[in-house]
Amino acid sequence: MTKHAKSNPIDSDNFVLQDYLDRIHFVGDVKSNIKSISKLMQCQLFSIPFEDLDVQAGKTISLAGNDIVDKLINRKRGGYCYELNGLFALVLQKMDISYRFVAARPLVNPGENPKTHMAIIVTLEGEEYLVDLGFGGNGIREPLKLNDTTAAQQGTETFALAKAENGDYLLQTLLRDEWKNLYSFDLSHQDWIDFKPANHYNSTHPDSFFTQNLVVVLQNPLGKKILFRNTFKSIVNGETKSYTFEPEKLKDILATEFNLEKL
Template sequence: MPPSQNLDAYLERIHYKGSLDLSIETLQGLHVGNCLNIPFENLDIHLGHSISLDPDHLFEKIVGQNRGGYCYELNGLFAYILEELGFKVTGLMARVLIHRKPEPRNHHVLCVHVDGRDWLVDVGYGGRGLLAPIPIENKQTEKQFADTIRLVETPENHWTLQTLIEENWEPQYEFNLAPYRPIDYIPGNYYHSTSPESLFTRITLCTMPTTDGFIQLRNQHLTITANGKSVSEKAHSLEEYHRLLKKNFKIELKGGFTPPW
């Protein structure tokens, strides 16, 4: 797959028709397009597929098969695309803070240096995180469609991403600027896709932000939030589940799907 063909197909996948110059405007457009069109999902685990981080495999799955992925896949492909365009990209690792028990650093995020600033980039969170890049600067607050987010620097030289939820700043994850190489993500990817202790082996999950809210299909339960109001629906059969998956995320699974519910 020549890079030019890869790029054209990717841009069509995210419905992006803007400039490709090395600017924050380009980065923002690509980031928003990716988030609004490529879902966060872990369905390959329940199709019995191993999760490959090879760029060609990621491209074929996410672009060729109109699928999504989780952080190692989505941010892995996005880093590859950005580097093909000439952006300076550094891989980072974050610690998710939304769970009750302490978590190791196992969430893949990116730092992109453009227009003289470092920007946090993350198209693979799956929760109430970024829709667009945010400068890595203390108390930098931004309204991004339905959510308001900010970065807060800690005394330990870490950065915490927070989302304003019901007038409270809720921490999403923390990270520092220590660089990671592609090989460094292999252990975390293996753990998340194979360990019985991993959330992703115990549930099926598909999420995607929208311009006015969020869509989540967790196991059989679909929740659509728009303008602060939520509606829910439950799939009572695999047939209904596949219908919800196709209608809300444009995903069609083929054979071997064995959900844990």
């Protein structure tokens, strides 16, 4: 167990780095630099979907490391932020890269929102980066340097980190020539176990976005695919095509568009 596993305890005895690399179709050498982390991040985003199918089915969302590995790697499923970022944290632990979890407050929906989102701060080559593979359709694709407020083009989307009046960081995206806040966070260290209450809320509470909505997202080099409730949307080079579907078509769409065949 590495020193990072001790400070961010995700215990797993079934995580094998090569199995992960095969799952995300990663080709090449894995190196402890930001370029390699960025490539790993994109390969995971392009291979493992963000999805809340188990929440919709009323199943318990386990934060046990072995269960995450079994679900996302062995059973070729997806998950939401704790599972997706938790899996990436196992990769960082295996690579002996320093990181910590932070709790983020989603700002996409109106009204007050608790800090239910989880992201990762990676320290590498003397710099700190925001790394997040679990924010669904609005998520970043590459690490963002914390001390750089310059707008970053990632695919056809643009992201930036700003500072709020209270000192929090704000993740923003450029939408129709206006900056939109996605979530806020500070750098307070969170242990893995600290996200158990938020996971319970997100997966069981009637007010949770995930208990109310079916959502599946899979990024790709040209854009992304999004299934929301009974609508499928494909975004390619910034152009969107969408259609609604009947419930009996869901299984086929999950299999053909998101590679989710075994549910």
